[in-house]
Amino acid sequence: MYILYMDESGVEELGAGTSHFVLLGLVIPAEKWRLLDTVLGSIKARYGLREAEIHAAWMHRRYTEQESIGGFEALSPDDRRAAAEAAIRKRAGIIGVQGRKGKMEAYRRESRAIRPYLHLTRAERLQCLEALAREISLQSDVRVLADAISKPDYVPGNRTPYEMAFEQVLTRFQAFLAVKHDTGIVVHDNNSTAAPRLTRLTRKLHEVGTLYREITSIVETPLFVDSSLTSMIQMADLCAFALRRLIENNEEALWNLVEVRGDRSGDRCVGVRHYTGKRACSCRVCCAHGREPGQAPS
Helix, strand or coil: CEEEEEEEECCCCCCCCCCEEEEEEEEEEHHHHHHHHHHHHHHHHHCCCCCCCCCHHHHHCCCHHHHCCCCHHHCCHHHHHHHHHHHHHHHHHHHHHHCCHHHHHHHHHHHHHHHHHCCCCHHHHHHHHHHHHHHHHCCCCCEEEEEEEEHHHCCCCCCCHHHHHHHHHHHHHHHHHHHHCCCEEEEEECCCCHHHHHHHHHHHHHHHCCCCCCCCCEEEEEEEECHHHCHHHHHHHHHHHHHHHHHHHCCCHHHHHHHHHECCECCECCCEEEECCCCCCCCHHHHHHCCCCCCCCC
16 A cells, blocks of 8 residues: 655646646655654654644745844754744834734734744754655655646646646556555645545546546545644655745755655656646756657647
8 A cells, every 4th residue: 555645835826926836746655654754753853843844835935033133043942942033023013013914914924834943044944854855865665746837838727737736646646556556545735725626526537537547546535634743744745845946946955855756667757747838848857757858748
């Protein structure tokens, strides 16, 4: 039995937020998840994050509150947190005086998201992400399946980008399981907006198959879980973030580690696709997938 842990990176809505929407699945043998979970937990503990959720996008960004504190790196973890919390309160007070309600609500969400990581410098946060990605890269039984959709090249139709990416990843999971002569189950981050439609879509795919193959080896509809309680979903988030940042910003550090786990057939990385519609693309992902440089997708 194999478990496909899925999470997304980027904003699905066309014309908003990120230029790409990435849905990524991390395939792990059921009998290996406990050992891997223990190893990942020990890495998180080294950075004071054993009970924290690893959310790559929030860990990766710069925190202006930290950067406003002189000698922040030299402080102890507890003093860093206290100083950063004070800086957050000060900034919130300024926003409150300005009377900008929408901005205050956004800042409260942001401050809640970064609070688990305030005791770490940005360099340490990046080191933590790289250590986790490196551990994934060392797991020979783990596979990465992903679909990265270029939203400017996406033509709206019967499926949303999320649904299109989900069907693509599910198709590749079925292909992987067919080769292994085994069965699998899907565990997805608990996205309250996406869960009902992905459940309905999975039921339909069980009945009629995807565009490419019948679904015969995947058990049931996806299980939706709280990512804050599941390290493997957090690792799917990390890998999805790594892929999106590679494609959007040419940031290679994390994907250089993760890429080796992409599902392969011969010299092609068949498990990871960069969708660009009719537009030719010669990016690293497209070339690894087998597209000739400058060639439009078939």
